[in-house]
Amino acid sequence: MSSFVRVLYEFAGEAGSTEISISVGEILTVTRTDVGEGWWEGKNSRGEIGLFPAAYVEVMSAADVKQQQQRTTVEAQSTPNRYDQTADEYNDGDEWEDDWDEDNDTYSEIVPHNPSNNQVNSALHSTNDYDNKYLPTIPGDDTSQSLVLNANNNPTTLKKSSMFGKSSDSFILGVGNKDRIPDNELVLIVPLDNLYQWQPSHQHYTVVVASPKKESKFKGMKTFIAYQLTPSFNNISVSRRYKHFDWLHERLVEKFCLIPIPPLPDKQISGRYEEQFVEHRRVQLQEFVDWVCRHPVLSKCEVWYHFLTCTDEKIWKSGKRKAERDTYVGITYCWAISPPEKQLLQSYVDTQMDSCSQFIHAMDTAIRNLLSISNDVVKRYQTQIKKEYQRIGEGLSDLSRALLIDEKRAPSRNGNALSENVARIGDIFSGIGVQFGEQPKLDWIPFSDRLHIYRGILNSFPDILTTHKGAMQKKKDCERLAAEQKMSNTQLAEVNRRVDIVSYAIIAEITHFRFERETHLKQTLKLLIEEQIKFYSSIVSRLEDAYKEIE
Numbered sequence: 001m002s003s004f005v006r007v008l009y010e011f012a013g014e015a016g017s018t019e020i021s022i023s024v025g026e027i028l029t030v031t032r033t034d035v036g037e038g039w040w041e042g043k044n045s046r047g048e049i050g051l052f053p054a055a056y057v058e059v060m061s062a063a064d065v066k067q068q069q070q071r072t073t074v075e076a077q078s079t080p081n082r083y084d085q086t087a088d089e090y091n092d093g094d095e096w097e098d099d100w101d102e103d104n105d106t107y108s109e110i111v112p113h114n115p116s117n118n119q120v121n122s123a124l125h126s127t128n129d130y131d132n133k134y135l136p137t138i139p140g141d142d143t144s145q146s147l148v149l150n151a152n153n154n155p156t157t158l159k160k161s162s163m164f165g166k167s168s169d170s171f172i173l174g175v176g177n178k179d180r181i182p183d184n185e186l187v188l189i190v191p192l193d194n195l196y197q198w199q200p201s202h203q204h205y206t207v208v209v210a211s212p213k214k215e216s217k218f219k220g221m222k223t224f225i226a227y228q229l230t231p232s233f234n235n236i237s238v239s240r241r242y243k244h245f246d247w248l249h250e251r252l253v254e255k256f257c258l259i260p261i262p263p264l265p266d267k268q269i270s271g272r273y274e275e276q277f278v279e280h281r282r283v284q285l286q287e288f289v290d291w292v293c294r295h296p297v298l299s300k301c302e303v304w305y306h307f308l309t310c311t312d313e314k315i316w317k318s319g320k321r322k323a324e325r326d327t328y329v330g331i332t333y334c335w336a337i338s339p340p341e342k343q344l345l346q347s348y349v350d351t352q353m354d355s356c357s358q359f360i361h362a363m364d365t366a367i368r369n370l371l372s373i374s375n376d377v378v379k380r381y382q383t384q385i386k387k388e389y390q391r392i393g394e395g396l397s398d399l400s401r402a403l404l405i406d407e408k409r410a411p412s413r414n415g416n417a418l419s420e421n422v423a424r425i426g427d428i429f430s431g432i433g434v435q436f437g438e439q440p441k442l443d444w445i446p447f448s449d450r451l452h453i454y455r456g457i458l459n460s461f462p463d464i465l466t467t468h469k470g471a472m473q474k475k476k477d478c479e480r481l482a483a484e485q486k487m488s489n490t491q492l493a494e495v496n497r498r499v500d501i502v503s504y505a506i507i508a509e510i511t512h513f514r515f516e517r518e519t520h521l522k523q524t525l526k527l528l529i530e531e532q533i534k535f536y537s538s539i540v541s542r543l544e545d546a547y548k549e550i551e
Helices: 062-078 082-090 115-125 129-134 162-166 242-255 275-294 302-309 313-325 330-336 346-409 418-441 444-483 489-548
Strands: 003-007 027-036 039-043 049-053 057-060 108-111 156-159 187-192 195-198 207-217 222-231 238-241
Touching: 027 049, 187 489, 195 489, 207 275, 222 275, 222 302, 238 242, 238 302, 242 275, 242 302, 242 313, 242 330, 275 444, 275 489, 302 313, 330 489, 346 418, 346 444, 346 489, 418 444, 418 489, 444 489
Parallel strands: none
Antiparallel strands: 003 027, 003 057, 027 039, 039 049, 108 156, 187 195, 207 222, 222 238
16 A cells, blocks of 8 residues: 655655655655665645655544645635645745744735825826736725825725735835834945945954754654854854745845846755765855845844854744735835935936846856856866776886886885886876866865856846836836826936936945956965966976986
């Protein structure tokens, strides 16, 4: 009789492999448990068969499975979207149910409503399907009345939806109350020559990611790697797992749609506890942390400080729920941005955006090419060149053994046996091969890790520029409405100001990225070249030793 298991943790199978993707709460039929290395084979409800981590599921009895299926069938008949609801019951993000609670309480946001602007919103809604899809409506209003421009004295309660939070319309049209932004979240943009930049931070700090160690819970049933993070501003260490970093990354991406967030190391199932992998991941996490620490906005945001400093479990859960409820995410975060009062010229903005688009495309192509080259060099060092030098060493060792046969018959007249000299030269060449195999850990792999950060940053810019295009399109729509006298000049000026804030923010981020790469990229290349100099100097020294053997 087949056994059944319930999925406890989300797992995405690798494309093109025998792995299968599983979702929290899903019931699988186990077909094999003798796969080995912590893997089982099973079939999901869609009939797909593949491998999954055995530690990610719990075994169920046949009776439990039958009862679960009956309950799901009954509920599916009465609830149209039962699949989504079931997922919400069992999954709170990424293996969070074991130690962090999920808060599913609904919450409301007070959105100002001004009936006098109904004509404006009606016209905006009729502009195109994009507007109709993303401009929010007031629940309970049979006429689906639109939200309106500008605050007044007639508030209407509106439940926040994810679309509303990610739509640029809410900010561009003035929906929301910027006065509720906490003071510590406010950021300034200041002029710099012919450009603009985020106001530099005067409180520079660093965070050390160190001491990764394997820990366990549930009496050893679940194991994980924990990293110790120590900020320089308090020297108090906190313990964080990879999934904590993953949660933080998700929050940062959601909150800052105009700021590219550096990528995390890729996820991995097999070999996660191997010492070499753990250390490499620590280095990659350090790169992520360093980039955030150097950013004048990211380094000061509340969720980042919570991640770095919270050591109390209850406070952590409270802060986690607060971050997940944050209403100032995406384009809405622009309420927290305070740029210069100067109105930007359209020609200036167009030039900056076009130049940025061309640069991002060119640099992305160059980074991808360098990543490919770097990976090829690593493979060549660790396989081809290593084997070549080891073959040379083995060939010389064979020659040494052959010479020894004759030397036993007739010893060398000068006392120095040639066979011994050749053997030592062979050992030197074999050692050079080993050195080639180990060298990428010191230069090309760290170089690739830095390029991985740049690739993730560059991949974010197209979406940022698309967001700006959407804001510019909304501005044009409003200009058309003003020309048709469906929007007042005062309202149009406020729309233009908010579009300028988006433009200022992107220009400030482009400026920061330029400063960052001017120092960070130089340092990256310097480290690579320094390690190459040390490496080849060592090779030359070894060859000189080999030369001395035959003087």
